[in-house]
Amino acid sequence: MRVVEGILDANDTIAAANRVDFDRDDVFVVNLMSSPGAGKTTLLERALPELDGVRPAVLEGDVRGSLDADRLASLHVPAVQLNTDPGFGGECHLDANMVRSAIPTLPLDEIDLLVIENVGNLVCPAEFRVGEDVRVMVSSVTEGEDKPLKYPLMFRACELVLVNKIDLLPHLDFDLAKFEYHLDSVHPGVERILISAKTGDGVDEWRDWLVRAATHERQPV
């Protein structure tokens, strides 16, 4: 346990160094987390190209490949890929040091908002700060209403929950009221947006949240 605490202390030290670099260029940083396939990249594709007066970039964390970075680059959103594959079979999360290694490749002086898209995983990403201002998670309604109870740290760690794929609600046995009840039981009153990247429901609200966060509501880590 002492080893683990040591690792987390070291991580926090590096996260603070990242924070200094982000602050130097006044960049607001979002750590975006979810299960695999919950829709993180699609929600960024919808929101980032049309942010009112806010210049975004994305740091894409994936075990392997550059599929997501390529998707965003095709929309003219600056995107840098960070692969965790060099670890043993691939690290399941980003940590502060991995993000630190990518900082020299980021155009920090040309952007206002950096979204760090974490590896798809509901456990470890919540344990490692990377120097972000806020943490946002995406929870797809296809994953079931019990997820806050099974992964409480993740739901507790974030400042905003995007409840995604609500267009599928008519086809699922998903009780939205029960999900929100579970969510409030682990993180009372946490801000949430019901959203569908497919139909566009909630996308304006998500875009407004990002603009407001990046322009007014700076908070320290």
Place this chain on the structure above:
Amino acid sequence: MRVVEGILDANDTIAAANRVDFDRDDVFVVNLMSSPGAGKTTLLERALPELDGVRPAVLEGDVRGSLDADRLASLHVPAVQLNTDPGFGGECHLDANMVRSAIPTLPLDEIDLLVIENVGNLVCPAEFRVGEDVRVMVSSVTEGEDKPLKYPLMFRACELVLVNKIDLLPHLDFDLAKFEYHLDSVHPGVERILISAKTGDGVDEWRDWLVRAATHERQPV
């Protein structure tokens, strides 16, 4: 890197000890893996209560809670819960030692098939053998067709892929042919079953696979 290799070597040693215990009672062991919410428990609820002549039990791995074990117990399937929460914020996978700690609580001499339901995660569970005969993964079509490319180790590690929630295909932009192409690119020809826990499509095939595996096709780890 040497530390990591040491951890994996130690894990394999304990996995082999688990294997000896399972073999003593002639129990066939499936390590079942997927993203959070892909449908592992529901597919077990559908298949396990009606296995022809095969007596099943389930070891449920979760960060917290006993929701899944309770669901299976209500169907009279023996289920033991293993929580990974005592780690720092919760371990994101089961390892051989965690499974070993649960063995005394399992009715090995009364069962033929043990399904170990891993923590929902597409990265680390594939890195830790636990003494299983085979590894099965569930990939829900709601997660997108790019998942084999983004989590290749997981798709490569398993002997069977259950492609779940196919009832939702009419409502998704999911190209099944493209998914299978990606799957074959990382694990050529791996066995797969298209399945829907909701409609029952593919459930007979999944049940038959389990019965066949547990009664005839014993393979060493």
